[in-house]
Amino acid sequence: MTQTIPDTPATRALKGHHIAFASYLYPYEDHGGAPFAARYLNLPEHAVIKTLVMENEAGKPLLVLMHGDRDVATKQLAVATGNRQIHPCKPDVAQKHTGYQVGGTSPFGTRKALPVFIERSILDLPLIYINGGKRGFLVALHPHDLVRALAPTPVSVAKAGT
Secondary structure (H helix, E strand, O other), rough: OOOOOOOOOOHHHHHHOOOOOEEEOOOOOOOOOOHHHHHHHOOOHHHHHEEEEEEEEEOOOEEEEEEEEEOOOOOHHHHHHHOOEEEEOOOOHHHHOOOOOOOOOOOOOOOOOOOEEEEHHHHHHHEEEEEEEOOOOEEEEHHHHHHHHHOOEEEOOEOOOO
């Protein structure tokens, strides 16, 4: 049985930037996140990249791309981004900003352009696996293609995952 590759704002944005990507489908699991996707697809969790929607003290949204086996040190992120405070958005607010359901958030093809910050060490990986804009759907691409499409700001804000 073949599964149809989803057509999402993210895949349309990737195609619009002429970025080659491979598609990976898996059964979405509530609160499974990157660890579940990595296990199911037999991928290194460190290369499965989370797209996190955060906001500053004024409620301005931003995206943070982080290794699947790491968390974001929000105090360090606030300093790195010139804010007093950064915290994760509530799911409904995150969806309003990006147009994606939590668990299916991609940095590509968001509803509105958002500043993107990327954990610096992600750029050293040969290949990354990041959400393709739907729950249970990852796309594999080269980090340099992500940089070309999104022009993210590199930061060093990773902390050990929980």
